[in-house]
Amino acid sequence: MSTALWHPQAHMPTTLKERLVIASAQGVWLTTEDGQRLLDLPAGLWYANIGHGRERVAQAAARQLTTLETYHLFGIHANRPALDLAERLRALVPVRDASIIFTSGGSDSIDAACKLARRYWQQLARPTKTIVLSRDGGYHGLHGFGTSIAGLDFNRAGYGTDSLIPETARIPLMDLAGTRAEIERIGPDNIAALVAEPVVGTGGVHPPSDGYLAGLQALCREFGILLIADEVVTGFGRTGEWFAGHRWGIEPDLMTMAKGLTSGYLPLGAVAVSDRVAEPFMAGDDAPIFRHGITYAGHATACAVAMENLDIIEDENLVERVGTLEPVLAAAFGALTASPLVQEVRSVGLMAGVQLLPDVAADDVIRGCRQRGVLTRLLAANTLHVCPPFVITPDEIRFAADVMADALAERYAA
Structure with a gap:
């Protein structure tokens, strides 16, 4: 073969x-x-x-491809499907007044979220807040950050160091007391964000215990750590609510999405960014640029397919x-x-x-x-x-x- x-x-x-x-x-x-x-x-x-x-999805893609296959979003540029999908996601996600960063998939979304979390604290003159926490058994894709924060040790092995990006650490899977102890050991002034799947997926499908996710959110708020909910798997209905955040009553600072966003018909991912995290980059002539972006972020045809996918989920x-x-x-x-x-x-x-x-x-x-x-x-x-x-x-x-x-x-x- x-x-x-x-x-x-x-x-x-x-x-x-x-x-x-x-x-x-x-x-x-x-x-x-x-x-x-x-x-x-x-x-x-x-x-x-x-x-x-789904024929409906194929037809939506064909209509967009013959109108405008895509145009990039860098700088002042936009395309209508990306603008419309961003507004629709803002109305759906359990993230306050979300701004949407588009990506090409889940691993891209994790990289963007982790970079933005670190950049946010640098902008707020908190330069020591660089470490990204993740849970034992967690999976967050296999880009640079995803590999580095993997809670499955075999996904970090073989590259010469324990973590491609050194400022990472693991916390226990379902242990709030152990998580508090690890945060205190590392020092909250050194921690930028904590990334968690509401339901651990690749790690073996582990739903959260009662009160766990709310407790994790409370710890993040107590210690001034951004909570990144990885809803790449759980998003768009998999747990019986639009998002797992709705089912378990959490409101993360950032949330990653992909997979069910288009049901796999075209590659597309996104990060929902709360107003708190977005605000330093949105207001004032002296606002900094978040120096991140990929060519196909907000690909017009992928966004049109996502809109049709969401229509089907709602219609049926x-x-x-x-x-x-x-x-x-x-x-x-x-x-x-x-x-x-x-x-x-x-x-x-x-x-x-x-x-x-x-x-x-x-x-x-x-x-x-x-x-x-x-x-x-x-x-x-x-x-x-x-x-x-x-x-x-x-x-x-x-x-x-x-x-x-x-x-x-x-x-x-x-």
Whole structure:
């Protein structure tokens, strides 16, 4: 098999033996080049919220492409889809009077948010506030900052230092007392921001305990630390609210978005910046320039696709649908705890992690699911990924769980 394509996050010798080429998709179903039909249990990489193959989205992209494919946003320039989408996001996000920085995806958004957090404190003449905290088990993409703040140690390993950007540190995953102790050890005058996923995703799907996120926000406010909520996975309905911040009652200083913003139809990300953080850069002739930007930030066609995606979510009441399907998914996959190979099942909204015992060969279970018509993948801590598109039916949820149960039983019998 050809080595022309180097896959991301892949053990290439294995990939070259088992490459799975997806040829087409519709709704929650994928079709491979060799004709196999697979239920897309991970929604791609957490992104296919409205499902695959939407003609409305293709038509929206075509209309924009034949009008203005894009024009950059640097300096005084703008395009209408970017302006309209920024206003729409301001009205949706749980961030006060948000200004929107557009990016090309989640990793871009994390880099922009972390840079802005540091730049903000420099502008306020607080030069020692440079350290960015993140949680054990957290995942925030793989750009410079994302790699440096990774709470999954293997994503930081192999580059010659513990962190590409040295001013980073980890805090415990769900431990407010331990977080307070670490903040006090480092010194709040040295900390710029704390980045947290409301629901840990790649780290194994860990929903927050009761009161945890509110407590984390309170600590940030007590110590003068900017809270960056990473809603790249949870945003746009995944937890049964438009954003996890709504579900758990937090109002971050900055919030990162991507994935569900376009449901994967085109690459686009964003950072919602609160008025508090934006204000020093917005007012007065002597306001500084935030020297950050990427060529395709606010790409006109990507923004038009995002607008159509949001229209579909609203027209079809898909956020409410997630709330309706949440107990169906919890019951179907929760039943897998009956398997002697399963350590725990964690779920919230339309996302779950089926954690296998440490010595279970998860790849064998994944292959067993694939042979039976369900595609899943491995997350951290030997956890199987469950995060279907919002258009999945209750019967399809139960089918996917039954397939996983059969694959587990086959593995146990072996």
